[in-house]
Amino acid sequence: MSKHQEVKTQASVANTGKAGVRYRQKALESFYEGFRAAGIDFAVFLPDSMLDGVEQLMIERGGIDTYQCSREDEGVAMAMGAFLVGKRPVALMEGSGIGMSALILARGIVQKTPTMLIIGHNSTLGERYDYHGATRLVAEPVLRALDIPHHVLFDPGDIRTVIVEAQATIEGQRLPFGVLVPSHVIREIGENR
Amino acid sequence: MNRTDVLRHITSLRNGDPMIISPGLANYAIAEADEPLTIYNMDMPYATPMALGMALGWSTRRVISIEGDGSLLAGPGVLSTIARYQPKNLLIFVFDNGAYLTTGSGKAPTATVFGTDIEQLGRAAGLKNTRTVHDLDAAKSAVSAAFTEPGPWLVVAKIDKQDRPTERRPHSLPMYVYEAGLIFHRAVLQERSAKK
Numbered sequence: 001m002s003k004h005q006e007v008k009t010q011a012s013v014a015n016t017g018k019a020g021v022r023y024r025q026k027a028l029e030s031f032y033e034g035f036r037a038a039g040i041d042f043a044v045f046l047p048d049s050m051l052d053g054v055e056q057l058m059i060e061r062g063g064i065d066t067y068q069c070s071r072e073d074e075g076v077a078m079a080m081g082a083f084l085v086g087k088r089p090v091a092l093m094e095g096s097g098i099g100m101s102a103l104i105l106a107r108g109i110v111q112k113t114p115t116m117l118i119i120g121h122n123s124t125l126g127e128r129y130d131y132h133g134a135t136r137l138v139a140e141p142v143l144r145a146l147d148i149p150h151h152v153l154f155d156p157g158d159i160r161t162v163i164v165e166a167q168a169t170i171e172g173q174r175l176p177f178g179v180l181v182p183s184h185v186i187r188e189i190g191e192n193r
Numbered sequence: 194m195n196r197t198d199v200l201r202h203i204t205s206l207r208n209g210d211p212m213i214i215s216p217g218l219a220n221y222a223i224a225e226a227d228e229p230l231t232i233y234n235m236d237m238p239y240a241t242p243m244a245l246g247m248a249l250g251w252s253t254r255r256v257i258s259i260e261g262d263g264s265l266l267a268g269p270g271v272l273s274t275i276a277r278y279q280p281k282n283l284l285i286f287v288f289d290n291g292a293y294l295t296t297g298s299g300k301a302p303t304a305t306v307f308g309t310d311i312e313q314l315g316r317a318a319g320l321k322n323t324r325t326v327h328d329l330d331a332a333k334s335a336v337s338a339a340f341t342e343p344g345p346w347l348v349v350a351k352i353d354k355q356d357r358p359t360e361r362r363p364h365s366l367p368m369y370v371y372e373a374g375l376i377f378h379r380a381v382l383q384e385r386s387a388k389k
Contacts, residue, residue, distance in 0.1 A: 042250055067249060067278060069242075070270035077239040078274075081246025084232075084377050085211065085254070086385050089246070107236045113374035174374070 022188040023053035027156040031118070032057050034163030035090060040064055040116065042087040044075040048094035050120025050181060055092060072097025076104045079115035088167065095121035098178070099138030105146055105176055112174040116166055119180045122152050126183035143178045150178035153185045196288050196352045197222045199332045203257070203286060206340045211247050211381075212257040215240040215264035217295050219288060220366060223259065227367045229380040234370060238268030241285055245275055248283040248345075251381075255282050255340070262289040262303045262311060269314055272347070276319025281343040286336070287311055290354045299354070315347040325349040 031054045035043070043066040045055045058066045069075035072093040079089035098105075098119060108114055121132060123140045143150045149169055151162055166177040183189055200222040211230040214220050220233045235243060244258035265287050275283060291306040292299060305311065312325040322344055324335040332350050339346035368376055 042246075044246070065249065068274075070274050071268070073239070074242040074268060074271050074274065077242035078246030078249070081213075081243035081248075082250035083246075084243070084374065085247045085251035085381050086378075087250040089250075103236055104239050107239065107370075108374075111232070111370050111372075111374035113378070 024156055024186055024188055027159060027186045028053045028057045030156060030159035031163070032061055034160040035064060037160060038116075038164045038167035039088045040090050040163075040167070042079065042082040042089040043067070043092065044069050044078045044082075044089070045092035046070070046072050046075055046094070046097060048092075048097075048120050050094060050183065050186065051092050051118060053186065054118070071100060073101040073104050076101045076108070076115060076117070080104070080108050080113045083113055083115055088171075090116040090118060092118040093120070094135060095119050095132075095139030095180070096135040098142045099134075102142050102146065105142070105148065108176055109146060109148070114170045114174050114176045116163070116170055117148075117150075117176060117178040119150075119178055122180040122182050124182075125152075125154075126189070128183075139178075139180065148176050148178055149173075150180060152180040153182065156185050159185070194327065194329050194332060194350060194352050195355070196290075196350075198329050199286075199288070199336065199350050199352070200259075202333050202336050203259075206336065207257065210255040210257055211244075211251070211377075212259065213240040213244045213247075214259040215261050217261050217264075217288075219259050219261075224366045229376055231368075232373050232377060233366050233368070237264040238266075238271075240264060241275075242268065242271045244285070245271060245278075245280065245283060248280040249278060251385075252280070252282060255284060256280075258283070258285045260285060260287045261294075262287060262291065262305050263293045265311060266304055266309065269318075272315050272318035272320060275345050280345055283345040284339045285345070285347045286339075287347070287349045288352050289349050290352050292354055294354055312347060312349045320345060320347050323347040323349075325351065327351045 043064050058064050075091050079091040082089040121135050127136045170177050204226050213232040213235050216234050241258040244256050248256040289305050293301045312323045315323045326332040326335050335348045
């Protein structure tokens with residue numbers, strides 16, 4: 001665990017989250033394994049309900065220096081700073097955070113300072129709640145507007161490969177890369193929810 | 194107090210340390226040294242957040258953020274993140290002239306004119322090593338302390354507005370923004386691999 005990390009972890013990450021919602025433990029493991037396989041060694045996140053299980057697992061398992069920020073665009077800038085000093089960073093956030101981060105992502109493109117982005121929510125699948133309406137509207141359109149390569153996960157079995165190949169694009173093209181995570185990929189959700 | 198005098202003291206102690214500079218006139222004074230580990234004209238308010246990522250990612254190297262009052266006030270939440278992790282190698286120097294000096298007439302005041310105290314923002318966030326300095330001797334003393342004692346440091350220098358140029362400055366910085374990431378990153382990798 002990072003020496004900076006003071007966030008308390010929980011014994012079973014799969015049991016965290018909103019009442020009645022369980023994470024897919026295998027999906028959480030796949031994110032962690034993908035990060036490790038891709039050489040990710042620096043993570044920054046703003047807590048969100050969709051990706052909390054991944055973030056807590058990273059803290060629990062260690063091996064990746066993991067930090068919490070106070071705003072998503074601040075976190076993206078931190079990740080880019082880490083890249084500049086030789087780290088392989090990832091920034092995790094809810095989709096709304098991409099809306100906050102348009103300027104710093106643009107700066108990263110211009111000065112060739114990339115980071116991986118793991119993004120909770122997407123534009124089309126599983127957006128059940130009205131209060132995610134604005135979140136749903138900003139993430140993918142901002143990525144498209146900035147011509148940032150991105151991929152919407154569908155099958156949890158793809159997580160590890162997508163992360164490893166996304167990092168290859170990040171390093172080969174020196175561009176940020178967004179991986180969007182619909183709810184069904186990471187949570188056990190019944191059809192009636 | 195003149196901004197350039199303080200910056201010259203900082204650059205005399207810098208020893209090639211990584212540095213990120215927010216938009217404004219400080220860029221031109223620092224550019225005289227032409228150090229490769231420099232990011233010029235970082236978009237507001239990202240100089241300090243990016244410097245924080247560097248400091249956390251390279252704990253054996255001092256990392257410096259050069260801020261203006263306007264740019265720090267655009268994203269003060271980062272002070273709480275710095276306080277959370279307390280990176281000993283992070284130095285933040287804020288040049289507070291009470292104005293958005295490089296914009297238009299340069300007359301638009303920042304909130305510090307009306308009582309907002311950047312040092313106290315830092316202290317309220319949880320930073321312990323903070324100073325506000327009003328003259329050059331005090332500034333040199335605070336800067337020297339920041340370079341020799343563990344941080345994180347927040348030094349707020351109250352400077353005058355007399356260095357606003359009367360004519361448009363030429364683009365004389367030693368690198369373009371679109372080169373900056375490549376030059377910086379390459380220099381870091383060379384330095385880090387040489388030390389292995």
